[in-house]
Structure formats: structure tokens, C-alpha cells
Amino acid sequence: MNAMGFAWRSLVRQPARASLGVLGVAAVGALLFDMLLLSQGLVISMRSLLERTGFDLRVTASDALPGQGPLIANAVDRAQAISRLPSVRSAIALRFADAVVLAGGPRGVSTTFQGVAGTAPVYPWTILRGRDITPGRPEIVINENTAMRTQLAPGSRVMLRASCTDQQQALPPVPFTVSGIAQFPFDSPVGTTVATSLSMLATACGGNESNEADVIMVASQETSGASAAVADVAKLLPDLHVLSNAEAVNRFERGGFTYFRQISTVLTAVTLSFAVLLITVLLTVSINQRLGEIAALRALGFSRWRASADVFCESVLIVGAGGLLSLPAGALLAFALDRILKRIPGIPADVHFFVFQPSAFRIHLLLLSATAVVAALYPIRIVAKLPIAATLRDEVVG
Amino acid sequence: MSGTNGHIVEARNISRVFPMPAGPVTAVADVTLQIAARDHIAIRGPSGCGKSTLLHMLGCVEPPTAGTLLFRGDDVTTLSDRQRSLVRLRQIGFVFQRFFLLPMLTAAENIELPQSEAHVPKAERRQRTQELLEYVGLAARAAHRPSELSGGEMQRVAIARALANKPGLLLADEPTGELDRATGEQIASLLDRVNADGTALVIVTHDPALAERSTRVLSMRDGRIESESACA
Numbered sequence: 001m002n003a004m005g006f007a008w009r010s011l012v013r014q015p016a017r018a019s020l021g022v023l024g025v026a027a028v029g030a031l032l033f034d035m036l037l038l039s040q041g042l043v044i045s046m047r048s049l050l051e052r053t054g055f056d057l058r059v060t061a062s063d064a065l066p067g068q069g070p071l072i073a074n075a076v077d078r079a080q081a082i083s084r085l086p087s088v089r090s091a092i093a094l095r096f097a098d099a100v101v102l103a104g105g106p107r108g109v110s111t112t113f114q115g116v117a118g119t120a121p122v123y124p125w126t127i128l129r130g131r132d133i134t135p136g137r138p139e140i141v142i143n144e145n146t147a148m149r150t151q152l153a154p155g156s157r158v159m160l161r162a163s164c165t166d167q168q169q170a171l172p173p174v175p176f177t178v179s180g181i182a183q184f185p186f187d188s189p190v191g192t193t194v195a196t197s198l199s200m201l202a203t204a205c206g207g208n209e210s211n212e213a214d215v216i217m218v219a220s221q222e223t224s225g226a227s228a229a230v231a232d233v234a235k236l237l238p239d240l241h242v243l244s245n246a247e248a249v250n251r252f253e254r255g256g257f258t259y260f261r262q263i264s265t266v267l268t269a270v271t272l273s274f275a276v277l278l279i280t281v282l283l284t285v286s287i288n289q290r291l292g293e294i295a296a297l298r299a300l301g302f303s304r305w306r307a308s309a310d311v312f313c314e315s316v317l318i319v320g321a322g323g324l325l326s327l328p329a330g331a332l333l334a335f336a337l338d339r340i341l342k343r344i345p346g347i348p349a350d351v352h353f354f355v356f357q358p359s360a361f362r363i364h365l366l367l368l369s370a371t372a373v374v375a376a377l378y379p380i381r382i383v384a385k386l387p388i389a390a391t392l393r394d395e396v397v398g
Numbered sequence: 399m400s401g402t403n404g405h406i407v408e409a410r411n412i413s414r415v416f417p418m419p420a421g422p423v424t425a426v427a428d429v430t431l432q433i434a435a436r437d438h439i440a441i442r443g444p445s446g447c448g449k450s451t452l453l454h455m456l457g458c459v460e461p462p463t464a465g466t467l468l469f470r471g472d473d474v475t476t477l478s479d480r481q482r483s484l485v486r487l488r489q490i491g492f493v494f495q496r497f498f499l500l501p502m503l504t505a506a507e508n509i510e511l512p513q514s515e516a517h518v519p520k521a522e523r524r525q526r527t528q529e530l531l532e533y534v535g536l537a538a539r540a541a542h543r544p545s546e547l548s549g550g551e552m553q554r555v556a557i558a559r560a561l562a563n564k565p566g567l568l569l570a571d572e573p574t575g576e577l578d579r580a581t582g583e584q585i586a587s588l589l590d591r592v593n594a595d596g597t598a599l600v601i602v603t604h605d606p607a608l609a610e611r612s613t614r615v616l617s618m619r620d621g622r623i624e625s626e627s628a629c630a
Contacts, residue, residue, distance in 0.1 A: 001507070001514050013502035296498030299459050300512050300559070301487020303480055389454040392494065392571070 003306065007313030014286065018318065021282045025322020025368075026329055028275040032268055033330030033364050034337065034354060039264035041355035042257050043249055049350050050245040053124050053185050055092075056226045057218035058243045059233060071095070075213030076198065078237060079118040082216060085232045087224035092118030093213035095198055097205060101142070102159040102173055104150035111146055111192040113162055114184075115201025117213075124217060125195060130154025130180030135197040138175060141182040146192040152178045160194070164205035174204045189342060189349045216240075260353070272371055279315055279375030287311065287379050294383055295391035308380045315376035323368040331356075405468075406489075406567050406598055407433040407456055412465035413621075414451050425451040427621040428465070435566060437598045438590075440609035443618035449602040450571055452618070456600060457490050457569045458482045470566075487516050491560030491597070493589075495572035497552045499544040505555045506531060506540040512562045530558035534588060550581035557588060561597070568592060570601045574608055586611055 001009070011018040050056075059082070062069035072078065075093035083091040099113035116123050123132065125141060131154070133139040140160070142152060152158055159173035176196065184193045196204075198213065220229035226244040233242045243251070253261075287294065294307055334354035341353045414426040426448040433439065433456065441449045454460050455467060458474050461482070467474040469485055477485065486492075499508050506527050513523040531537045534554040544552050553573060560568055570589065574582030586608050593599040601608060609615050617625045 001503075001511060009500075009502040292496065293498050293500060296492070296494055297500075297511075298483070299454075299457065299486065299492045299494075300515075301483050301485075301490075301563075302515055303483040305480070306515065387460075389451065389460045392454075393450055 003309035003313045004317070006310050007317055010286070010290075010310070010314055011317055017282060017286060021279060021318040022321045022325065024278045024282075025275055025319050025371075026325035028271045028278070029323050029326025029364070029368060030329035030333050031271045032275075032367060033326055033360070034334045035264040035268040035271065036360040036363055037330075037334050037354040037356060039261050039268075040357065040360070041353050042260055042351065043253050044355045044357065045350075045352045046252055046257075047245065047249045049185055049348060050248060052350075053217070054122060055124065055217035055219050056245045057220060057229055057233060058245075058248060059216040059218060059237065060214070060241050060243070063241055069214075071212040071214060072216060072240065074211050075216060076117045076211050078240075079213075079216045081236060082218055082233055083118065085229070085236060087221050087229040087232045089219040089221050090118065091216055091218045092116050092123070093198055094124065094215050094217055095201055095213040097201060098163040099194060099204065100161045100163070101146060101150050101152070101192075101194060102161060103152055103156075108161070109146060109149045109192055111142075111194045113160075113201060113204070114193065114195040115198040115213075116195060117198035118216075123195070125182040125184045128181045128183055130178070132182075133179050133196055133200075136199055138177060138196075138200055138203075139179040140176045140194045140196045140200075141180045142178055142195075143182060143184050143187055143191070143193045145187070145190060146194055147178075147181050149192060154178055154180050160204060162201070162204035164201075171204070171206050174200075176200075185350055186348045188346055191346075191349075268367070272367060275319075275368075275371045276375045279318055279371065280378050282318070283311060283315060283376065283379035284382065286314070287382055291386065291391050291394075295386055295388045298386065298388045299392065304384050307383045307386075311379045311383050312373075312376045315372045315379070319368050319372035319375070323365070326368075327361075327364075405432040405434050406437075406470060407431070408466075408468040409456065409462075410466040410468075412455060412462035412467050414448070414455055414460070415463045424621050426455065426462070429621075429623055431456075431616070431623070433567065433598055433600060435598055436593065436596060437600075438593045438611070438613045439598075439600045440612035440615045441600065441602045441618060442604070442606075442609050442615060443624075445604075447618045448621040449618055451621075453569050453571055453600060453602050457492060457567075458485045487512060488563050489565050489567065491557075491563075491565040491568040493553070493556050493560050493568065493570035493573045495575040497544070497549075497556045497576070499552055499555055499559070501544050504541050504543055505536060505547065505551075505558075508544070508555055509558045509562050512559060516563050518563070526562065527558075530561060533561075534558045548581070549577050550584055553577065553581075553585050554588060557585070557592065561592065565597065567598045567600070570599070570603075572603055573601060574603070574605055582608070 060069055061072045079091040079093040082088055095115045097113040099111050100108040101111055102108040133141055156178045158176055160176050161173040162171055187193055220226045230242050230244050298307060338352055338354045409429055409431040411428050411430055413428055416423045416425055429452060443449050455462050458469055461475045509527045509530050510523050531540050534557055536551060536554055574585050589599060590611055603609050615627045616623050
């Protein structure tokens with residue numbers, strides 16, 4: 001019987017203890033797995049979301065996030081100038097405002113209001129039903145939440161009152177036709193969004209500032225790449241800030257997302273410590289109950305190495321079985337936690353806090369393997385240093 | 399076997415001193431002893447006189463702190479822990495007062511375990527285990543776990559386990575200590591048979607009846623062999 005078989009029989013001999021160990025490791029392992037998913041989840045999710053918009057550069061008037069800084073003057077002209085760069089495929093100017101859609105109740109429904117202009121073949125949203133807006137015509141696309149709350153559908157006519165500056169305004173409502181239902185990548189699960197052409201947004205905003213935007217979104221040529229496009233745009237418009245998706249993600253990583261990584265690191269260390277302590281205690285208790293047997297086996301000729309290998313294999317079996325269980329448990333836990341965290345206001349529906357990556361699985365495996373080794377060290381030390389004669393004597397006297 | 403004159407074990411003035419916080423304690427002092435093949439030796443003496451310590455030294459479990467101990471000509475004090483383990487595995491059998499059978503293994507598996515550790519091929523292992531079970535009269539109990547056996551049966555399995563790798567020397571520490579008189583008698587008879595079949599036997603015992611079955615009885619006191627007597 002080899003060490004692994006012997007360890008298996010030792011575990012089966014004490015099913016309650018073994019189950020306790022396996023379940024403990026499964027719980028800790030699930031938490032560990034989730035921490036690994038969390039450490040990079042938001043960054044990966046955000047990167048994926050940015051890439052899915054079809055634009056890989058963002059041009060703004062300041063270092064602030066789009067919609068939170070000053071507007072870009074002559075945005076439409078500048079978007080056109082950018083789109084003529086050889087490294088650029090297309091560019092659109094995008095402006096954010098607020099609006100109340102006067103439907104679905106006496107007070108209407110408050111929404112985010114986007115206006116877009118430029119050379120892109122597609123807009124930064126996906127049409128789900130109906131059709132896209134026609135530039136220059138009073139048409140809007142609305143997201144599912146808005147459609148549901150206002151009971152509007154493609155073809156519906158609706159009045160929309162815009163709010164375009166920080167100051168209190170009393171702009172007159174403007175009539176629009178709903179051309180389609182669209183999905184906006186950065187919408188939160190309960191977010192309400194409508195979008196139209198930049199010129200129609202300017203009309204709704206009182207007819208001024210028709211050439212201003214919060215951000216110019218740029219799609220680079222695949223042959224040139226984002227870096228070349230960033231350099232070209234920065235050279236063309238040195239007064240503006242240009243950020244590639246990768247740079248934006250890096251900024252997120254250095255900024256608020258750092259907390260998730262730090263929390264994840266701390267919790268990973270804590271959970272691993274728990275796992276090590278749990279297995280060490282269980283194995284130590286088990287060995288202390290079997291000192292006589294171990295001493296007898298040593299007296300019968302089992303080497304110190306073999307006796308240690310038996311203990312190590314027990315640790316591997318407990319951690320291995322617990323580790324296997326921890327994966328589905330971790331996946332379920334991540335799903336539940338993700339749903340809870342996504343209730344934070346303003347979080348885009350397509351952003352996930354827990355994202356699976358093969359590297360997370362590899363690190364999980366590595367950390368649990370290390371746990372099995374570290375947890376076995378102390379019990380192995382007990383077995384390796386066990387004084388055979390004294391133990392046999394004590395067992396008889398005891 | 400150089401220098402042993404055919405003895406399995408030759409101990410020359412061996413001592414065992416344990417360092418203690420209150421000062422060193424001499425458990426065995428200046429013992430000289432030879433064990434030849436087919437010897438049947440009993441070691442007697444009051445509790446704490448060093449019987450078990452001497453047995454453990456003879457069985458290469460712990461080396462003497464002074465003197466020379468040769469096992470089949472090899473100086474035990476120069477052997478590494480691993481080498482001493484190998485000597486025990488292949489050449490010495492141990493029987494303990496409390497049996498120390500592994501409760502999660504069947505009787506057959508307990509007997510097979512030392513053979514497995516000695517890398518005996520599986521088929522050979524199975525055959526040897528079956529032979530040993532028949533030898534100790536427990537062929538019908540092969541698949542039983544220790545918890546399903548009586549004390550006497552457990553000790554018989556322990557003897558079979560000790561004989562698994564065909565050792566030349568069998569050491570038994572109070573083998574009847576946990577058994578009633580009738581069962582102890584059965585175990586004693588079994589040990590006699592083991593000895594008669596060619597295995598040298600050293601028994602540590604408090605039981606005069608068991609000691610009297612030996613051909614040599616060593617009486618110990620305060621770590622020393624006080625007297626040696628030959629029995630019929």
C-alpha cells in the first residue's frame with residue numbers, strides 16, 4: 001500500500017474529521033477563488049466593455065472622465081479632422097446631458113441624454129428593435145428601461161425636456177419620434193438612457209452649443225493600432241487629452257479599482273491562513289491520536305520519510321478534495337456576490353466584479369498546493385521527530 | 399557476519415543514557431549479550447529496570463549511547479536512521495503489548511503492509527499473507543478489521559505481521575500483557591512455535607510462566623543484567 005493509499009484509508013477511518021477538513025477547505029477555497037476573480041475582475045470587465053464599444057480612443061478637453069469635465073469646443077469639426085488621420089478609421093463626438101421624457105406618468109421619466117455626431121458607420125449603442133436615428137431628424141433611440149417605464153415603442157411620439165447645464169433651466173419640451181430600442185454598453189441595470197444626433201440634442205438644449213461635446217470617441221485603423229492613433233491625435237490636437245482603452249484601464253487600475261485588488265489580497269492572505277490552520281490542526285489532532293500506531297510502524301521498519309509521506313498525502317487529499325469542491329462553490333458564490341455588488345448605483349449592467357480567467361484557476365491551484373505543503377509541515381515534523389521507543393513506552397503506560 | 403561468530407546480535411557493554419533536565423538517567427548500563435539464531439530469551443525485571451529500552455536497542459530502534467552493538471556484523475551505532483529502518487523492516491519483527499494493528503486495515507492488509515513497504519511483489523505478498531494467516535490460525539478472519547477481532551486474535555495478527563518479511567529475530571514486549579491467562583497461553587505457544595521454526599525470540603515479560611518457556615532468562619535490575627539462567 002503506497003503512501004497515498006494509506007492516507008486515503010486513514011481519512012476514511014475518521015470520516016467526520018475528513019469531511020470537516022474537506023468542507024473547511026472547500027469553503028476557504030471558494031472564498032479564495034472568488035478573491036482571485038475579484039482581484040482583476042473589474043479591470044478585465046471594464047476592458048472588455050470599452051473594447052465592445054467599437055472605439056479604442058477617447059479624446060476629452062481635460063483629464064476628467066467624459067461628462068465630468070469641460071466640453072470640447074468645435075467638437076464636430078475636430079472629430080472630422082481626426083477621422084481624416086491615416087491611423088483613424090472613424091470618430092464621433094458625443095455629448096451627455098439629462099432629459100425628462102414626458103411619458104409614463106405625470107412627472108415623466110428622468111434619463112441620461114446623449115447626442116452624437118461624426119463619421120462612424122455605427123453609433124455607440126446596439127439597436128435591439130426598430131431602427132437607428134437619422135441625423136438631423138427629431139428621432140431618438142431609447143433603452144429598454146426607458147421603453148418599459150414610458151410605455152414607448154418604435155414609432156411613438158414623445159415630448160422631451162432637456163437639461164444641459166448645471167444651472168437651473170426651464171427649456172421648452174421638444175417633440176421626438178422613437179426610432180428604435182437600443183442597448184447602451186455603460187447603462188446600469190436600472191439606468192434610463194435616450195440618444196439622438198448631436199444637432200438635435202443642441203436643439204433640445206435651446207439651440208446653442210451645437211458644436212460642443214464631452215468626448216470624441218475614435219476607432220483606430222487595425223493596421224495602425226491604438227498607439228499610433230493616440231500619437232497622431234495628440235499631434236493634431238495638442239490642447240486635448242487623448243486616452244487609449246488600455247490607458248483608460250490602467251487609470252482605473254491605479255485609481256478606484258486598486259481597492260478591490262487590495263481587499264482581495266488581504267482576504268486571500270486571511271483565507272489561506274485559515275486553510276493552513278484548519279488542516280494543520282486537523283492533521284495534528286489526528287496524528288496525536290495515532291502516535292502509538294505511527295511509532296509501531298516505525299519500529300516495524302517504516303522509514304521516517306515514509307511516515308512523513310503518509311501525513312503529507314493526507315494533507316494533499318484533504319486539500320485536493322476541498323479544492324475541487326471549492327471551484328463550483330466559488331463560482332456560485334461569485335455569481336451571488338456579483339449580483340449584490342452590481343446593485344451599487346451607476347455600475348454598468350455589463351460590468352462584472354468577478355470574472356473568470358484561466359490564470360485565476362492556475363493561481364488557485366498553486367495557492368492550494370502551497371497550503372497543502374505548509375499545512376503538513378508541522379504534523380510532518382511531529383512524525384519525523386517522533387521518538388519511537390519513548391512513544392511506545394508512553395502508549396503502554398498511558 | 400564478520401566478527402559475530404554467527405550471532406544475530408552481539409552487544410558489548412552497551413548503555414543507554416537519557417539526558418534529562420534534572421540530570422542524565424541511565425536506563426541500560428554496560429550490558430553484554432549475544433543472540434544466536436533459534437535463541438529463545440526472556441528478559442525479566444521490575445518496572446523501570448530498562449527491559450524495554452534494552453529490547454529497543456537490540457531491535458535497532460534506538461542506538462546505544464555507549465558500547466558496541468552489532469547486528470549481523472554491522473555496527474548499529476554507525477547506521478543512519480534510514481539504514482536502521484531497513485534493518486528493522488527486513489530482519490527484525492516486533493510484537494507489542496498493545497498490538498498496534500492499524501484499525502482501518504483488515505487482518506490481511508495489516509500483515510501485507512510491512513511486505514509492501516519492503517517492495518515484495520504483490521502475488522508473493524498475497525501468498526505469504528495467506529500462509530501467515532493459516533500459520534496463526536486466522537485464515538477465516540483475513541477480511542476482518544481489528545475491531546472485529548478478540549485480543550488474542552489481534553495479537554496473533556500482530557505476530558503474523560511481525561513475521562511478514564521473514565525476520566531472523568522476533569522481539570516481543572509483554573506480548574501477553576493485555577490478555578487473559580488462557581489467551582496468553584495460546585500466544586505463548588504460538589511464539590514457541592515461531593522459535594521452533596527457526597526465528598530467534600526475545601521476550602520482555604513480567605509473566606514468570608512465559609519466561610519459563612525460554613531457554614535463557616535474563617534478570618535485570620537498575621539497567622543491568624543481574625543474572626542469566628538457562629531453562630530446560
